[in-house]
Amino acid sequence: MELEGCLLKAEPKYMKLYRDFTVKYADAINFVRKYYEKTAPKDRFSSYPWSLPEFKIEHVLRVLRYCMMLAVRRKVDLDVIALSAILHDLAVYTSRKQHAIEGSKVAEKYLKEKKYPEEFVKKVVRAIAVHSGPLAFEAETMEEKILQDADTIDKVSAFGITVHLLHCGCMKHMPKEALSKLKERILPRLEFYRKTMHTPEGKKIVSKGCKYVRTFIERLEREL
Ligand SMILES: [Fe+2]
């Protein structure tokens, strides 16, 4: 019982927020899940693992978790952040380059149907529209910046490397080819990711992630 108490105390506050929001917005998560099932490529392994709806849902939930981590000590609208995180990548299968803008339209329709207040809908829709793509540099509010940061954190990590290697495995690449693809795809983006972070905590996490990816590449290069 005592140990249980310690474990509960050890859980960061943002994790509780994260869990609470997955319950509060279970309907939105379900909507996203169904939307992915409907729009994902027929060949589920065409761009594995990204082409799998369950992979995309996992990304959405991780972004929600990172959002809560960055938002927990700030005076921000947590509901705006939570719903924008859940709905941020809706059009990822239908409009790759413009998915932020296209997805914001799908999210707007959903939120209006669910009768969320007009001002609230506007904030969520804008955060989604500017989370990446051509409008990425227009993030103004802290809610919009937190969503961008959380999305980037998910790209630069051990997880990011794992995803890349899973894809290489699916493409039947050998380790040398996987390494050169990793260098080609991830290395040129690292500095951009680091520079475009808004929050100091996010920047710290992404800087560490960049260092980790570089160290991994250097070590693999030496071993092959
Ligand atoms: Fe996105």
Ligand SMILES: [Fe+2]
């Ligand atoms: Fe995303």
